[in-house]
């Protein structure tokens with residue numbers, strides 16, 4: 001089950017315009033906060049935004065699918081309905097907050113997928129502007145945001161051939177995501 005979900009998961013950039021119930025958002029953040037954390041310091045906080053005008057504003061400060069710009073940006077009526085912003089609490093001195101937030105994101109996006117909710121992790125965003133919108137305290141630092149919504153597309157993965165890892169859309173508008181073949185990235189017992 002879990003393995004199937006992991007294989008099925010793709011980044012989603014088209015969403016239904018249907019709100020995510022608050023208790024589901026809570027469930028997703030619960031999955032995130034229970035992730036492994038170096039020294040169990042837990043420096044990462046999660047700001048869940050589902051208020052329509054705030055979501056719209058944040059959307060305006062996010063960049064989507066650089067390889068296929070502007071094709072990958074959600075069009076009108078396909079925008080995310082929620083964002084969860086990952087912020088590090090700088091009062092908690094952890095050198096590993098980036099690993100922590102990555103693991104928390106992994107938990108969150110898989111828990112979301114189980115609910116039929118698609119996600120896109122977004123590093124390319126205007127952190128200063130987003131910080132203003134959410135009234136972020138100075139001692140917190142935005143890591144990335146995760147855009148969320150019920151999925152309205154079904155991207156597929158394929159084996160990367162000839163080394164090309166650039167995702168692309170086919171004639172039917174389906175997003176293809178090349179992944180490096182297992183035999184290219186797996187080494188049993190070291191390199192020859």
Ligand SMILES: Cc1cc2nc3c(=O)[nH]c(=O)nc-3n(C[C@H](O)[C@H](O)[C@H](O)COP(=O)(O)O)c2cc1C
Nearest residue numbers: 009010011063064065066120121122123124167177
């Ligand atoms: C750390 C990180 C940052 C990312 N930043 C962005 C981004 O700014 N905009 C975007 O559209 N996708 C972003 N993505 C999504 C990647 O483009 C996506 O994971 C990749 O193309 C592989 O597709 P897949 O998630 O379907 O396997 C990011 C993913 C990660 C892990």
